[in-house]
Amino acid sequence: MGIIKVTVIDREGQPHELDAPTDMNMNMMELCKSYELPVEGTCGGMAMCASCHMYLESDTHLPEKSDAEEDMLDQAFFVKGNSRLGCQIHLADSMDGMIVRLAEVGS
Secondary structure, eight states, X not given: OOEEEEEEEOTTSOEEEEEEESSSOOBHHHHHHHTTOSOOOTTSSSSXXXXXXXXXXXXXXXXXXXXXXXXXXXXXXXXXXXEEEGGGXXXXXXXTTOEEEEOOOOO
């Protein structure tokens, strides 16, 4: 069973070290929700709402953003160069040690 460690920094700046399974086809949005971190995932992981917006804080290599992810980030608040949608980050063994920060919530 593949388990990696990822750190999620919440909106108050508190880090949470999470055990993340890599053999369940889970993404970062689902992982955060399973640990009851404040990630909504309103669209259910379809890259249609940006309520799982986060920043990649580590130098972890991630797959390129899809067109759908790019389009949604174009409409999101507080977008930075390291912005990603948590629903589009599918957990993999190569992400061990990854650090992400939850993005501020826009209005």
